[in-house]
Amino acid sequence: EAEVAQSPRYKITEKSQAVAFWCDPISGHATLYWYRQILGQGPELLVQFQDESVVDDSQLPKDRFSAERLKGVDSTLKIQPAELGDSAMYLCASSPWTGGDPNTFGPGTRLTVL
Amino acid sequence: QKEVEQDPGPLSVPEGAIVSLNCTYSNSAFQYFMWYRQYSRKGPELLMYTYSSGNKEDGRFTAQVDKSSKYISLFIRDSQPSDSATYLCAMSATGNQFYFGTGTSLTVIP
Numbered sequence: 062e063a064e065v066a067q068s069p070r071y072k073i074t075e076k077s078q079a080v081a082f083w084c085d086p087i088s089g090h091a092t093l094y095w096y097r098q099i100l101g102q103g104p105e106l107l108v109q110f111q112d113e114s115v116v117d118d119s120q121l122p123k124d125r126f127s128a129e130r131l132k133g134v135d136s137t138l139k140i141q142p143a144e145l146g147d148s149a150m151y152l153c154a155s156s157p158w159t160g161g162d163p164n165t166f167g168p169g170t171r172l173t174v175l
Numbered sequence: 176q177k178e179v180e181q182d183p184g185p186l187s188v189p190e191g192a193i194v195s196l197n198c199t200y201s202n203s204a205f206q207y208f209m210w211y212r213q214y215s216r217k218g219p220e221l222l223m224y225t226y227s228s229g230n231k232e233d234g235r236f237t238a239q240v241d242k243s244s245k246y247i248s249l250f251i252r253d254s255q256p257s258d259s260a261t262y263l264c265a266m267s268a269t270g271n272q273f274y275f276g277t278g279t280s281l282t283v284i285p
Contacts, residue, residue: 103275163209166218
């Protein structure tokens with residue numbers, strides 16, 4: 062069964078450091094999402110890509126967060142500098158297209174900022 | 176007001192019980208409805224997907240959508256300890272942006 066791959070699975074960093082997360086969606090999935098999930102809450106969308114283009118990044122804190130999907134396949138989410146409040150699970154998801162297909166999620170990257 | 180409201184629980188039931196999980200929403204344009212199950216420290220996995228109103232059944236799971244009341248439910252029959260997880264509802268108007276509930280934590284006691 063096809064899966065969304067994410068790495069690393071766990072990341073511990075100190076505040077003010079830079080961190081990066083990687084996601085490889087299911088092959089052929091044009092739409093890729095990055096979500097942030099704080100403990101005890103549901104996922105919140107950070108950025109959505111359709112192929113290599115950003116469709117929605119309205120909730121992405123652009124002063125410190127950046128995301129790219131250069132070739133329309135895998136994607137990287139970066140935080141620089143990390144803050145204590147960034148501690149959360151970062152989830153990547155993909156779907157075939159934006160016509161209502163449900164997201165398939167990866168295992169997530171759990172970030173702890175000290 | 177949040178787009179999607181979900182009681183966080185926790186909910187604890189004995190094995191074999193029928194479990195009812197619910198979400199309410201405010202946006203009448205929502206037409207795509209999903210339920211995800213999330214085990215501790217894992218990504219959510221899709222359980223049920225419904226378009227528009229009505230019921231959908233898959234094994235021990237039944238999803239119901241009542242658009243007139245802006246209310247969706249997930250029923251789990253013959254609950255098992257392996258069903259212990261957090262259940263997230265999610266919904267969308269256009270299929271483009273999905274809104275998630277906060278999740279309900281369920282424990283099924285053997």
